[in-house]
Structure formats: structure tokens, C-alpha cells
Amino acid sequence: xxxxxxxxxxxxxxxxxxxxxxxxxxxxxxxxxxxxxxxxxxxxxxxxxxxxxxxxxxxxxxxxxxxxxxxxxxxxxxxxxxxxxxxxxxxxxxxxxxxxxxxxxxxxxxxxxxxxxxxxxxxxxxxxxxxxxxxxxxxxxxxxxxxxxxxxxxxxxxxxxxxxxxxxxxxxxxxxxxxxxxxxxxxxxxxxxxxxxxxxxxxxxxxxxxxxxxxxxxxxxxxxxxxxxxxxxxxxxxxxxxxxxxxxxxxxxxxxxxxxxxxxxxxxxxxxxxxxxxxxxxxxxxxxxxxxxxxxxxxxxxxxxxxxxxxxxxxxxxxxxxxxxxxxxxxxxxxxxxxxxxx
Amino acid sequence: xxxxxxxxxxxxxxxxxxxxxxxxxxxxxxxxxxxxxxxxxxxxxxxxxxxxxxxxxxxxxxxxxxxxxxxxxxxxxxxxxxxxxxxxxxxxxxxxxxxxxxxxxxxxxxxxxxxxxxxxxxxxxxxxxxxxxxxxxxxxxxxxxxxxxxxxxxxxxxxxxxxxxxxxxxxxxxxxxxxxxxxxxxxxxxxxxxxxxxxxxxxxxxxxxxxxxxxxxxxxxxxxxxxxxxxxxxxxxxxxxxxxxxxxxxxxxxxxxxxxxxxxxxxxxxxxxxxxxxxxxxxxxxxxxxxxxxxxxxxxxxxxxxxxxxxxxxxxxxxxxxxxxxxxxxxxxxxxxxxxxxx
Numbered sequence: 001x002x003x004x005x006x007x008x009x010x011x012x013x014x015x016x017x018x019x020x021x022x023x024x025x026x027x028x029x030x031x032x033x034x035x036x037x038x039x040x041x042x043x044x045x046x047x048x049x050x051x052x053x054x055x056x057x058x059x060x061x062x063x064x065x066x067x068x069x070x071x072x073x074x075x076x077x078x079x080x081x082x083x084x085x086x087x088x089x090x091x092x093x094x095x096x097x098x099x100x101x102x103x104x105x106x107x108x109x110x111x112x113x114x115x116x117x118x119x120x121x122x123x124x125x126x127x128x129x130x131x132x133x134x135x136x137x138x139x140x141x142x143x144x145x146x147x148x149x150x151x152x153x154x155x156x157x158x159x160x161x162x163x164x165x166x167x168x169x170x171x172x173x174x175x176x177x178x179x180x181x182x183x184x185x186x187x188x189x190x191x192x193x194x195x196x197x198x199x200x201x202x203x204x205x206x207x208x209x210x211x212x213x214x215x216x217x218x219x220x221x222x223x224x225x226x227x228x229x230x231x232x233x234x235x236x237x238x239x240x241x242x243x244x245x246x247x248x249x250x251x252x253x254x255x256x257x258x259x260x261x262x263x264x265x266x267x268x269x270x271x272x273x274x275x276x277x278x279x280x281x282x283x284x285x286x287x288x289x290x291x292x293x294x295x296x297x298x299x300x301x302x303x304x305x306x307x308x309x310x311x312x313x314x315x316x317x318x319x320x321x322x323x324x325x326x327x328x329x330x331x332x333x334x335x336x337x338x339x340x341x342x343x
Numbered sequence: 344x345x346x347x348x349x350x351x352x353x354x355x356x357x358x359x360x361x362x363x364x365x366x367x368x369x370x371x372x373x374x375x376x377x378x379x380x381x382x383x384x385x386x387x388x389x390x391x392x393x394x395x396x397x398x399x400x401x402x403x404x405x406x407x408x409x410x411x412x413x414x415x416x417x418x419x420x421x422x423x424x425x426x427x428x429x430x431x432x433x434x435x436x437x438x439x440x441x442x443x444x445x446x447x448x449x450x451x452x453x454x455x456x457x458x459x460x461x462x463x464x465x466x467x468x469x470x471x472x473x474x475x476x477x478x479x480x481x482x483x484x485x486x487x488x489x490x491x492x493x494x495x496x497x498x499x500x501x502x503x504x505x506x507x508x509x510x511x512x513x514x515x516x517x518x519x520x521x522x523x524x525x526x527x528x529x530x531x532x533x534x535x536x537x538x539x540x541x542x543x544x545x546x547x548x549x550x551x552x553x554x555x556x557x558x559x560x561x562x563x564x565x566x567x568x569x570x571x572x573x574x575x576x577x578x579x580x581x582x583x584x585x586x587x588x589x590x591x592x593x594x595x596x597x598x599x600x601x602x603x604x605x606x607x608x609x610x611x612x613x614x615x616x617x618x619x620x621x622x623x624x625x626x627x628x629x630x631x632x633x634x635x636x637x638x639x640x641x642x643x644x645x646x647x648x649x650x651x652x653x654x655x656x657x658x659x660x661x662x663x664x665x666x667x668x669x670x671x672x673x674x675x676x677x678x679x680x681x682x683x684x685x686x
Contacts, residue, residue, distance in 0.1 A: 159502055162630045162664055169634035212606045212628055245588075246608060263555045265589060285555055287508035295512065321505055 004136045007068045008199060010313055011236040011257040011279050019304060019312055020067040021336040022139070023329065024240075024260075025319030026060040027072045030329060033059050043088035044080075047073050053124035057138075058131055063326070064333050068137050068200070069128060071193075073121055075143030075204060078185055079152050081117035082109045086151075099155035101167070103174050109152075111181050114188045121189075122196035129197035140198030142190055142227075144205030144241065145182040146220035152178065161210055168219050175219065183223040187230045194235045202238040202260070203227060209243015209262075216247055221254075228254040238281060242318060248273040263288075263317035267306035281313040284332065289316070289324040293331045300335040309341045347479045350411045351542060353656055354579040354600040354622050362647060362655055363410040364679040365482070366672065367583075367603075368662030369403040370415045373672060376402050386431040387423075390416050396467035400481075401474055406669070407676050411480050411543070412471060414536075416464055418486030418547060421528055422495050424460035425452045429494075442498035444510070446517055452495075454524050457531045464532075465539035472540035483541030485533055485570075487548030487584065488525040489563035495521065504553055511562050518562065526566045530573040537578045545581040545603070546570060552586015552605075559587055564594065571597040581624060585661060591616040606631075606660035610649035624656040627675065632659070632667040636674045643678040652684045 002008065006020035028034055034056055037046060046052045056072040076094055080086045087095045100109070115122070128138055151157075153164040168175040190201050208220050220241065228237050232255040239251050240260025251259055252274045259278055261270045263285040270280055288299055304314065314336040320329060345351065349363035371377060377399055380389060389395045399415040419437055423429045430438045443452070458465070471481055494500075496507040511518040533544050551563050563584065571580050575598040582594050583603025594602055595617045602621055604613045606628040613623055631642055647657065657679040663672060 160630070162633070162666075165628070165630035166633035169631055169638065209607060213609050215628070243586075243607065246612070264552060264586065266556050269589070285508070285558070287503070287505045288512055290505070290509035291512035323505075 002134050002137055002199075004067055007137050007313060008236060010311065011200065011238070013277070013279065013311055015310065019307075019309070019314050019336055019339065021314040021333050022066040022068040022070065023060070023064075023316050023320050023332070024070075026064065026066055026070065026329075027056045028320060029322035030320055030324045030326060031059055031063060032326070033063065043074070043090070044086075047077060048120045050120055050123035050127050053120075054127035054131060057124070057128045061132070061136055064330055065337070066136070066333055068139050069132060070139040070141065070202070071121070071125060071128065071198070073124070073141070075141070075148060076151060077118060077121065078142060078182065078189060079109075079148055081112045081114065081189075082181065082185055083112070084109060084152060093157040094151055096151060096155045100152050100178060103171075106174070106177065109178070109181060111184045111188075114185065114192050118189060118192070122192055125193060125196035125198055137199035138197060139200045139202055139238075140190065140193035141202045141204060142186045144203050144208065144220060144227075145179045145186065145223040146211070147205050147207045148182050149175065149178055149219075150207045152182075161207055165210070168215075179219065179223050183226050187227055190227065190231055191234065194231070198235065200236045200238065200257075201231065202240060205239070205241035205244065208241030211244075213246040216241070216244055217250065220244075221247060221250060224251070225254045228256050232256075240281070245270070245273065249275065252278045258313060260315070261317065267303065271307075276311070279311040279313055280307060281315050283317040284315070286316045286318050286321050286324075289320065289328045289332060293328060296328060296331045297335045300332055301339060304336065304339045305341070345477050345480055345542075347410055350480050350482075350656060351579060353654065354543065354581070356620070356622065356654055358653065362650075362652070362657050362679055362682065364657040364676050365409040365411040365413065366403070366407075366659050366663050366675070367413075369407065369409055369413065369672075370399045371663060372665035373663055373667045373669060374402055374406060375669070376406065386417070386433070387429075390420060391463045393463055393466035393470050396463075397470035397474060400467070400471045404475070404479055407673055408680070409479070409676055411482050412475060413482040413484065413545070414464070414468060414471065414541070416467070416484070418484070418491060419494060420461060420464065421485060421525065421532060422452075422491055424455045424457065424532075425524065425528055426455070427452060427495060436500040437494055439494060439498045443495050443521060446514075449517070449520065452521070452524060454527045454531075457528065457535050461532060461535070465535055468536060468539035468541055480542035481540060482543045482545055482581075483533060483536035484545045484547060485529045487546050487551065487563060488522045488529065488566040488570075489554070490548050490550045491525050492518065492521055492562075493550045495525075504550055508553070511558075522562065522566050526569050530570055533570065533574055534577065537574070541578065543579045543581060543600075544574065545583060548582070548584035548587065551584030554587075556589040559584070559590055560593065563587075564590060564597075567594070568597045571599050575599075583624070588613070588616065592618065595621045601656060603658070604660065610646065614650070619654070622654040622656060623650060624658050626660040627658070629659045629661050629664050629667075632663065632671045632675060636671060639671055639674045640678045643675055644682060647679065647682045648684070
């Protein structure tokens with residue numbers, strides 16, 4: 001039995017004493033304790049060594065006091081497990097030296113046996129669960145197929161992922177084949193995460209907002225829908241498609257328990273679009289954690305009152321920035337924990 | 344008297360025979376004729392030599408057959424005229440080696456005499472007008488103060504402009520001083536463009552969509568409002584704040600004649616948010632011009648029917664990409680010109 005199950009109850013739509021809070025990328029570079037590990041080991045070494053991944057995952061629970069742990073890993077372990085070479089160049093981001101470009105490249109990827117290829121993730125989850133000792137729930141995650149295709153085709157980060165989009169618009173059949181392979185892998189991957197102990201899973205569609213509403217349905221949402229459908233009897237799922245405000249209603253209809261939203265939408269508008277039968281998660285501007293603490297406290301309070309009590313998980317609208325002072329991250333979390341609703 | 348005044352009549356809300364069409368960045372790298380000039384002269388040399396700027400401005404009118412010319416220039420000529428050093432590094436984008444960081448940096452910028460500092464722009468406008476010989480209208484433009492502040496503080500392009508945002512959130516008074524200086528400069532700059540012959544002016548807020556709805560009002564829209572108010576008795580203005588769908592209604596209330604929208608919103612939703620008293624401009628996904636021509640024709644037709652007849656200017660949702668084949672750009676424009684509404 002979890003000692004703190006605020007997140008789970010909120011995602012189920014049950015009443016809670018207060019709003020649960022965690023932060024995307026909470027196990028990351030703003031923490032000096034993370035930097036110690038980062039300076040000793042390479043990126044994928046940290047991901048692939050269960051003891052390191054577990055230690056990093058637990059840091060924000062111990063240091064910041066968040067209401068959930070989220071596994072330290074990376075969305076690109078999936079394309080890696082599918083057969084693509086993925087490098088992470090420090091301060092430059094991901095690099096895939098041989099991206100997918102033509103039909104012939106399909107020969108280089110496959111739907112893997114996740115237990116064999118991604119066993120280190122499940123080992124890390126088991127370790128985290130043991131060390132958490134039921135203090136807070138553990139969130140597992142995966143990238144949405146569209147976001148993974150962006151990297152698999154573009155080969156690196158991009159503002160607009162035009163290459164990935166051109167791939168879809170010129171070779172739609174091939175794009176759908178890749179997206180379905182990623183979807184099948186992701187379903188098996190997330191099921192194995194749940195089997196290993198993940199209490200909640202989040203699907204990150206970081207680049208969903210680059211697509212038109214119609215293309216979002218075509219190249220992203222139909223695959224997210226498959227993933228949620230395959231998981232919803234086993235685990236609570238949160239879908240976070242950054243920027244895809246236009247499809248909040250359609251995402252709410254997938255059967256997900258929660259929807260992540262970014263800071264570029266008013267809480268009241270997000271609630272209106274998503275309806276009342278789903279929890280919302282967000283949506284503090286990550287850059288605002290660079291403001292002085294009294295401003296953070298004031299703006300977090302405004303955010304909490306705007307979302308109101310119930311069916312709401314406090315979080316940032318995107319990952320925490322590396323240059324946020326720890327005291328500011330803590331002020332964010334503490335303000336949520338201490339908030340008293342007037343209603 | 345203009346031979347083709349479709350754009351002006353559409354912006355005034357008058358009936359037209361067909362939908363006018365132009366493309367953001369239509370005078371740009373996808374045109375081989377532009378590349379010839381680009382390979383001979385540096386970026387600011389092209390902007391600051393009226394004969395070159397005029398020649399480049401006219402290219403898409405002659406080659407593609409758009410219904411309006413837009414002056415070849417850059418939004419960063421304004422911070423440059425205000426006293427900041429601005430370099431354009433080919434294939435890397437803008438670089439401001441000494442960005443604004445503290446109050447002391449205010450000493451390095453000033454509200455310039457635009458006739459003295461930016462005279463080359465007005466000379467280019469006069470040349471273009473002469474060579475256009477009333478074929479189509481000429482659009483002048485400027486960056487929105489928020490977008491210019493992004494570069495003036497961050498010093499270069501960025502996905503998220505966190506430094507610029509942190510500047511605003513930690514030193515709001517200083518930020519507002521800079522924004523007001525940029526606003527005052529921009530009003531004088533656009534008035535002088537109109538005096539030189541610009542028939543329409545567009546305000547580009549490329550980074551408006553990075554702000555929350557509340558911060559967009561605080562750091563962007565209140566300054567755009569000042570600019571539109573200062574200009575609206577003299578010229579038709581178009582406001583394009585990319586990604587700021589949440590404020591379409593507030594932007595419509597500025598007195599602008601048109602609003603640019605990106606492809607991440609359905610035409611019907613944009614119309615509902617903006618109301619019926621303003622023209623909409625957009626919103627084709629620039630990456631879709633990389634698709635085969637029959638797909639372009641089909642999707643442009645869908646777009647046109649979705650916006651419907653009247654109060655609509657066909658355009659892309661952002662600048663044309665450098666790798667778009669000329670025939671594809673022409674297919675976009677021709678499909679608009681040949682479209683027959685069934686209603």
C-alpha cells in the first residue's frame with residue numbers, strides 16, 4: 001500500500017486532501033546531486049545501469065519532496081532497441097547518424113523483444129520500487145510514436161522537424177509502417193514497465209504541436225489511441241502532447257486518466273476543451289522558475305486557483321530547465337503542498 | 344491606382360473576385376534567382392543596398408505571380424538602428440554579440456532617428472514602388488517588440504528563449520523600458536515605411552506563442568496594440584503572432600485589418616475566436632509544400648473551402664522553406680488563383 005497515493009487518486013477522479021505535484025525532468029541537471037553522477041558516467045550509461053538510473057530517479061523524491069517519482073531514462077531507448085544507432089552528444093542533444101529515409105531503411109529496424117533489449121529499464125524500475133518502499137508512486141514513460149519518428153527520420157533535434165514532416169507527406173505509407181512498428185514496440189515496452197512495477201505511465205508527444213489538427217490525428221493521435229487502449233485496463237495513463245491544445249477533447253476520449261498541458265493555454269480553456277471526466281496536469285511556464293521565489297509563490301497560487309480543486313496534478317508545462325536554482329524548484333513544490341483552496 | 348488591389352480590398356472587408364495570395368519569405372532561398380544575389384553579397388549588404396533589396400522584393404512577383412510584394416529586409420534592422428551590433432551568420436542565424444542583460448546596457452541603446460538610421464529601407468521601398476508600377480501592393484513590416492526583445496536579450500535564435508523570458512520575469516521594469524523603446528522606434532519606422540509607399544504593414548511576432556496568455560498580454564500584445572493604434576488611420580495592418588491562438592480575439596480588437604494564423608489551428612476555430620470583423624491570413628503548413636504537387640493542390644483546396652470566401656488572404660502559416668521546389672510554390676499560388684468556391 002502506497003503511503004502517498006495522491007497522484008493515483010487524483011488520476012482516478014477521487015477526492016484528495018490536496019493537489020499532488022511533480023515536475024517533468026525532475027531528475028535532472030538542476031540538481032547538484034545529479035551533476036555528480038552526470039560528470040562520472042555517459043548518458044546511456046546512466047540510463048542503462050539500473051543502480052544509477054534508480055539513484056537518479058530517487059533524488060527529487062528525497063531532495064525536493066515530490067509526490068511521485070518518474071523513472072530516469074530517455075524516450076530514445078526505444079528507437080535504439082529497434083535497431084537504430086542513437087548517440088547523445090552533451091550540450092548538443094541526440095544524434096542518430098543513420099536516420100530512416102527510404103523504404104530500404106526498414107530493413108534496419110524491427111519490433112524488438114523488449115524484455116531482451118530493454119531489460120535494464122525494468123531492472124531499474126524494480127530497484128526504484130524497492131528503494132521507494134511505497135513512499136510515493138512511480139511513473140514510467142515512453143515517447144509517442146510521432147515524436148520518436150521525428151528523431152528517427154530527422155536524425156537530431158530541430159525547431160520544426162521539417163524533414164520528418166516531409167517524410168510523412170511524401171511517403172505516407174512508409175511513415176505509417178514505421179509509426180505502427182514504434183507503436184507495437186511501445187505497447188510491449190510500457191506493459192513490461194507496468195509488470196516491473198510502474199504505477200502510472202506517461203506518453204510524451206513533445207512534437208505533437210508541430211502538426212496541424214488534421215495531421216496530428218493522422219500521424220500521432222491514432223497511434224497514441226492504440227497505446228492507451230492497450231494499457232488502460234492495466235495502468236493509469238497520462239498523455240502529454242505539447243502544443244496540441246486543439247485535440248484535448250479527442251485525447252480525453254482515448255481513455256487516458258490524465259492529460260498534460262503546457263502554459264500556453266488558460267486552465268479554464270483547457271478544462272472546457274478536455275471536459276470534466278479527465279485529470280489535467282500542468283502547466284507552469286518552466287522559465288518562470290527563474291523568477292524570484294515570491295513571484296513563483298504568487299504565480300503558483302494563481303495557477304492552483306485557476307485549475308481548482310480535484311482532477312488536477314500540479315506540474316510544469318514542460319521539463320524543468322537546468323539553470324533553475326534548487327530552492328526555486330522546492331518553492332514550486334512547497335507552494336502546491338501548502339495551498340489551501342478557499343472554495 | 345493599383346491594377347491588382349485584391350489584398351487591400353480583402354483587408355478592408357470588401358468583396359473580391361477571388362482570394363488574394365502571397366507567401367511569407369516569398370523573396371527567399373527557394374528561388375534560384377535569389378541565390379544568385381545571395382551568393383554575391385552579404386545579408387545586411389542585401390538589406391542595406393536599395394537596388395538589391397528592391398530586385399529581391401520583385402522576384403516572386405515576376406516569377407511566382409503573387410498578389411503582393413513584401414519588402415526584402417529583416418526584423419533585426421531595428422535593434423541594429425537602436426545601437427546593438429547584429430551579425431547574420433549564414434546557416435546559423437542571427438547573432439548579437441553584446442545582448443542586453445542589465446540596466447547598465449540601456450546606455451547602449453536609444454530610440455533612433457529612423458530617417459537617418461534606416462533610410463536605406465525607405466529608399467528600397469521607393470524603388471520597389473517605382474518598379475512595381477502599380478501592379479500589386481507592397482507590404483512593409485517590422486518585428487513585434489517582444490520578438491525583437493527575444494533577440495536583443497538572448498543574443499541569438501533559440502527554441503524557447505528562456506534567457507529572454509527570465510530577463511522579463513526577473514527584471515520586469517527593465518524589460519518594459521526596452522519594449523517601450525522598441526515600440527517607439529517601430530511606430531516611427533513603420534510610419535516612414537508608409538510615407539515611402541508601403542500599402543500594408545505586417546507586424547511579425549514570431550515568438551509570441553512562447554508566452555502564456557497572461558504574459559503575452561503583458562510583454563507583447565500591449566505593445567502591438569500601441570503600434571496598431573498609431574498606424575491604423577494611415578495604413579492597413581496585419582498582426583501575425585505565431586502560436587498565440589489564445590489571443591486572437593484580443594488581437595482582433597486592436598484595430599488591425601488582418602490576423603495571420605499558423606497551421607496548428609482549424610480555420611473554423613480561428614474564425615470563431617477572431618470574430619467576423621477582421622480578415623484572416625494563412626495557414627498552410629510550410630512543410631507541406633514539400634509534398635507532391637497533387638497533394639498540395641488538394642490540401643490548398645481544402646484550406647480555401649475551410650476559410651470560405653471573403654475576409655481571407657491565402658498564405659503559409661510561417662515562412663517558405665529554402666528547400667521547396669519553385670514549381671511547388673507556384674502550385675500553391677496557382678491553386679488559390681484558380682479556385683472556384685461552390686457557394
